[in-house]
Amino acid sequence: MNEDRGVPTIAEAARQIKAGILSPVALVEACLARIEKYDPTLNAFHTVFTEEAKLAAKEAEKEIESGNYRGPLHGIPIGLKDVFYLKGYKTTSNSRVMQDFEADEDAAVITKLRDAGAIFMGQLNTYEFTFGGRPTFDALYPPARNPWDISRSTGGSSSGSGSAVAAGMCLGALGSDAGGSIRTPSAFCGIAGMKATFGRVSAFGDLPLSFSFDCVGPMTWTSEDSALMLQILAGYDERDPGSVETPVPDYVSSLNEGVRGLKVGMLRHFYSSDYDAPEEIVSAIDGVGETLRELGATVGEVNLSPLIDWHAVGRVILPAEAYAIHEENLQDRWEEFGPLARNRMMLGSLVRAVDYIQAQRRRTELLAEIEGALSEYDVIITTAMLTPQPPLDDKAPFPFLDVPMIAVPFNLTLHPVQTVRAGFFEDGMPIGAQIVGRNWQETTVLRVAHSFEKQAGLLKRFPNLD
Amino acid sequence: MASDEKPVADDDVMFEGLVRASGVPISDQEKQDIRKAYSSLMGLAARTRKSGRSWDVRMLPVFSPKPPRES
Numbered sequence: 001m002n003e004d005r006g007v008p009t010i011a012e013a014a015r016q017i018k019a020g021i022l023s024p025v026a027l028v029e030a031c032l033a034r035i036e037k038y039d040p041t042l043n044a045f046h047t048v049f050t051e052e053a054k055l056a057a058k059e060a061e062k063e064i065e066s067g068n069y070r071g072p073l074h075g076i077p078i079g080l081k082d083v084f085y086l087k088g089y090k091t092t093s094n095s096r097v098m099q100d101f102e103a104d105e106d107a108a109v110i111t112k113l114r115d116a117g118a119i120f121m122g123q124l125n126t127y128e129f130t131f132g133g134r135p136t137f138d139a140l141y142p143p144a145r146n147p148w149d150i151s152r153s154t155g156g157s158s159s160g161s162g163s164a165v166a167a168g169m170c171l172g173a174l175g176s177d178a179g180g181s182i183r184t185p186s187a188f189c190g191i192a193g194m195k196a197t198f199g200r201v202s203a204f205g206d207l208p209l210s211f212s213f214d215c216v217g218p219m220t221w222t223s224e225d226s227a228l229m230l231q232i233l234a235g236y237d238e239r240d241p242g243s244v245e246t247p248v249p250d251y252v253s254s255l256n257e258g259v260r261g262l263k264v265g266m267l268r269h270f271y272s273s274d275y276d277a278p279e280e281i282v283s284a285i286d287g288v289g290e291t292l293r294e295l296g297a298t299v300g301e302v303n304l305s306p307l308i309d310w311h312a313v314g315r316v317i318l319p320a321e322a323y324a325i326h327e328e329n330l331q332d333r334w335e336e337f338g339p340l341a342r343n344r345m346m347l348g349s350l351v352r353a354v355d356y357i358q359a360q361r362r363r364t365e366l367l368a369e370i371e372g373a374l375s376e377y378d379v380i381i382t383t384a385m386l387t388p389q390p391p392l393d394d395k396a397p398f399p400f401l402d403v404p405m406i407a408v409p410f411n412l413t414l415h416p417v418q419t420v421r422a423g424f425f426e427d428g429m430p431i432g433a434q435i436v437g438r439n440w441q442e443t444t445v446l447r448v449a450h451s452f453e454k455q456a457g458l459l460k461r462f463p464n465l466d
Numbered sequence: 467m468a469s470d471e472k473p474v475a476d477d478d479v480m481f482e483g484l485v486r487a488s489g490v491p492i493s494d495q496e497k498q499d500i501r502k503a504y505s506s507l508m509g510l511a512a513r514t515r516k517s518g519r520s521w522d523v524r525m526l527p528v529f530s531p532k533p534p535r536e537s
Contacts, residue, residue: 212527312510319507331489343496343503349488350481350504355511360525362514367526397499401506 005462006034007168010225014072017064024064024075027171028057028119031077035121035169038465041150044163046082046141047089048122053077056119063117072228072252074117079164079173082123083130084110084216085205093207094139095128096336097329107205108237109174109216116232121170124160128341130181130209131322134399135159135392138338145392146189147463148429152389155188157181157209161219162189166463172220172229176206178213179318179400180384180407186219186419187384187432190463192449193219194226195407197439198414199244201230202237210321211242213314213411222459223418223449227251230442249443255450260296262448264289265377267302267436274307275404277386284423284431285383291455292381292448302373302380307404310366314408315400316351316359323348343397363412370413374438379448382406384419384432407434416442418449421458477508 007030008016016022032050039045060075080086083093085103092098106114113120128139135143135153144159146152147167154162158175162185165173175182177195186193194217201216208214218229231252236245266289271277293299304310322345323330330349334342373380386406396402410417415436422433435452437445453459481504485497492500 308510309513312513315507315510316514334490339496342490343492343500346485346488346490346492346496346500347503347507349490350484350500350507351511352484355514357525359511359514360527361519361523362516363526364523365516398503398506401503401510 005168005221007031007171009221010072010076010171010228011222013076013171014228017075018069024057024060024119025054027075028053028077031121031168031170034167038147038167039169042145042147042163042167043142044124044144044160044167044169045079045122046125046160049120053119053121060117060119070117073113073232076118076172077121077170078113078118079121079124079161079170080110081126081158081161081174081176083126083176083207084174086110086123089123091207092140093129094126094136094141095341096140097333098207099140103205105205108202108239109233110205112232112235124158124164124173126159127157128338129207129322129326129345130157130176130178131341131344134390134394134396136338136340137395138340143392146389147465148190149389151392152429153188153392153394155184155389158185158219162186162191165189165191165219165221167465172218172225175217175219177215177217177411178210179314179405179411182215182217182219183384183407183417183419183432183434187430188389190421190430190432191219191221192223192226192421193217193419194230194442194446195410195417196230196234196442197416199242200416200440200442201233202235202240202243204237204239208325210318212321213318215411223420223446223453224255226418227255227446227450246440251443251446254443254447257447258295259292259448259451262297262378262444263376264292264297264299264448265302265373265380266299267304267380267382269303270307270406271383271386275386277383278388280423280425281383281385281431285381285433288381288422288433288452291452295451295455300377302377304369304373305366307406307409309362310409310412311404313359313362313366313412314405316355317363318408319345319348320351320356321348340395340397347398366409367413370415374415378437378444380436382434382436384434388425389429410434410436415439416445418445420449420452423458424461477505
């Protein structure tokens with residue numbers, strides 16, 4: 001096990017950059033050196049912006065030295081999942097269908113990061129069109145590998161983002177999440193990731209998978225870093241019909257307020273009886289509740305409809321919306337899709353309008369259940385994974401029909417969720433938990449996540465890359 | 467003349483029709499795989515239905531116009 005990650009966290013780097021102790025140029029050089037050394041094995045990036053990043057770092061350094069420090073992301077190396085419009089570059093979503101697509105403007109989150117002075121390190125791998133729970137081997141680019149064990153899956157679809165952050169090739173990354181695509185790779189790669197309340201972060205310029213689920217968010221080593229990134233990413237955008245005009249609170253200043261007095265609901269039956277998760281997962285997630293209790297929270301247990309009901313709703317809605325988005329290309333350019341992604345999307349053509357509407361009505365009922373639980377509890381804790389990281393070369397065409405989707409319940413209900421590292425399997429692979437909060441209460445979610453991470457001390461273990 | 471027998475939804479007929487109607491060409495092997503997945507999917511779709519569900523349970527998302535901006 002490595003003794004450090006090779007790069008600082010965003011929070012550490014920002015403090016040092018602001019104080020003039022750390023040069024953005026040196027930081028970018030350090031990340032580029034790690035990319036050069038490790039990415040040929042990890043495949044996290046498909047395009048590295050070597051020269052552009054060096055130039056941007058020099059400009060950031062000059063600007064900071066002249067007294068124009070923009071804030072905590074100024075000079076920070078960030079990776080971009082290849083689903084976001086990026087002017088001057090292709091946006092492919094890892095599909096041959098999109099290999100010549102170049103947007104003429106930036107995605108909303110790209111503009112925000114650019115304005116904050118972040119340094120773009122390159123475009124990160126994803127599953128083709130961000131669909132499905134396992135890597136697509138037949139897409140435009142090969143799948144990313146998990147830095148903790150390169151024979152195991154990173155989870156997806158923000159696979160390159162998870163891999164790159166875990167390996168310290170960038171300090172943070174953008175992800176997108178329609179059914180766990182931020183949270184699963186965060187859990188599998190042992191990092192933190194935030195799916196904020198639906199409508200909190202603009203999805204303008206994010207190649208869509210599901211109109212009613214798609215969220216954009218940060219993936220970072222710590223929840224403190226997620227807060228720093230979310231602070232920049234959040235905010236209303238009239239170009240995104242799902243964006244909501246509501247004030248963005250200060251996510252960072254309350255991080256150290258602790259959890260004393262908060263009520264925490266453990267959603268145990270999802271992983272202990274609805275699905276028979278391995279004992280190591282059960283023990284790690286239960287341990288999150290124990291730690292929060294030690295810190296002064298009141299911990300109880302939440303009972304909702306069985307996980308399969310939530311899975312069923314997600315499983316009907318997601319492919320139907322994905323198929324609707326990609327129908328024309330599936331019909332006219334079907335041979336350009338990798339068969340894995342194409343056939344996963346084909347399922348959507350088999351969902352009738354009545355199936356879709358009944359699923360949306362069930363969604364209404366399930367949403368009421370969560371709202372009821374969250375009127376009693378400030379946050380709900382459950383697992384972010386039901387199984388260990390599967391082998392990378394598992395090419396099951398429809399894996400999501402075998403194992404219920406543990407992340408999708410909170411896409412259905414739109415609530416904010418932070419993934420945190422909750423423990424380890426005996427073989428050293430990380431285990432992740434989800435912390436779910438009330439709508440628009442990312443501040444509370446991040447406060448709980450940060451308190452847990454500090455107390456548990458689990459982030460002091462790093463993948464062995466050599 | 468209509469038969470007295472109550473018609474029953476036929477998943478095989480539905481599957482064949484929907485695949486054909488999609489206009490997406492797929493191989494025989496892919497069709498077999500998708501047929502299996504379709505059975506699982508329809509099982510899940512059945513779970514979303516509830517006998518006697520109130521009409522008041524509407525679908526999500528419900529689209530409404532945004533409130534007027536204050537002048």
